[in-house]
Amino acid sequence: MGDHGDVTHYEAEAAGCRACPLWAPATQTVFGEGPVPAPVMLVGEQPGDKEDLAGRPFVGPAGHVLDEALAEVGLERSGVYVTNAVKHFKFVLRGKRRIHQTPTAAESAACRPWLTSELGLVQPRLVVLLGATAAKSLLGPGFRLTRCHGEPVPSDAADFVTATIHPSAVLRAGDRRAEAMAGLVADLAASVALLAA
Numbered sequence: 001m002g003d004h005g006d007v008t009h010y011e012a013e014a015a016g017c018r019a020c021p022l023w024a025p026a027t028q029t030v031f032g033e034g035p036v037p038a039p040v041m042l043v044g045e046q047p048g049d050k051e052d053l054a055g056r057p058f059v060g061p062a063g064h065v066l067d068e069a070l071a072e073v074g075l076e077r078s079g080v081y082v083t084n085a086v087k088h089f090k091f092v093l094r095g096k097r098r099i100h101q102t103p104t105a106a107e108s109a110a111c112r113p114w115l116t117s118e119l120g121l122v123q124p125r126l127v128v129l130l131g132a133t134a135a136k137s138l139l140g141p142g143f144r145l146t147r148c149h150g151e152p153v154p155s156d157a158a159d160f161v162t163a164t165i166h167p168s169a170v171l172r173a174g175d176r177r178a179e180a181m182a183g184l185v186a187d188l189a190a191s192v193a194l195l196a197a
């Protein structure tokens with residue numbers, strides 16, 4: 001029997017998860033990583049192409065945006081726990097390219113026990129939900145990111161729970177990229193400020 005208080009125990013169990021069909025075409029389960037416990041936990045949507053291959057969250061282009069935004073608000077990536085609402089990459093093949101697909105509410109729900117386990121182990125004071133999929137997974141389908149970004153939302157998950165745009169939205173913002181990045185950084189700064197209040 002493994003140590004149930006250890007994140008590696010859950011990671012090993014999640015590696016064999018068959019709770020939804022996403023495991024089959026994916027390379028591997030991508031569990032969260034970072035210090036345990038940690039004051040801050042960031043939750044993205046799901047691993048992307050690079051993360052699926054590397055087996056680590058936020059190591060591709062969206063991860064680079066996230067690292068930049070964290071640096072802007074004085075957070076070191078190595079000091080925060082980073083994970084995803086859904087632990088397998090969901091994609092469709094277009095030629096040789098694997099194109100990201102948004103997970104369904106049922107797929108998010110199937111994966112939620114892993115997120116709940118991570119919350120229990122990491123015991124963050126602040127959880128920042130990156131994008132609508134993560135926000136709806138933890139806060140319910142009625143949550144509206146456009147209305148409530150950067151503000152604390154009542155939740156049992158942590159002392160403070162906030163939501164902001166997903167870093168990949170910055171990559172997709174075209175000539176409004178600087179504006180999107182500024183919004184992400186402002187929401188992160190407001191979230192981190194809650195810890196000092």
Ligand code: URA
Nearest residue numbers: 044045046048057058
């Ligand atoms: N997008 C996410 O939501 N998570 C990752 O790990 C990478 C890209």
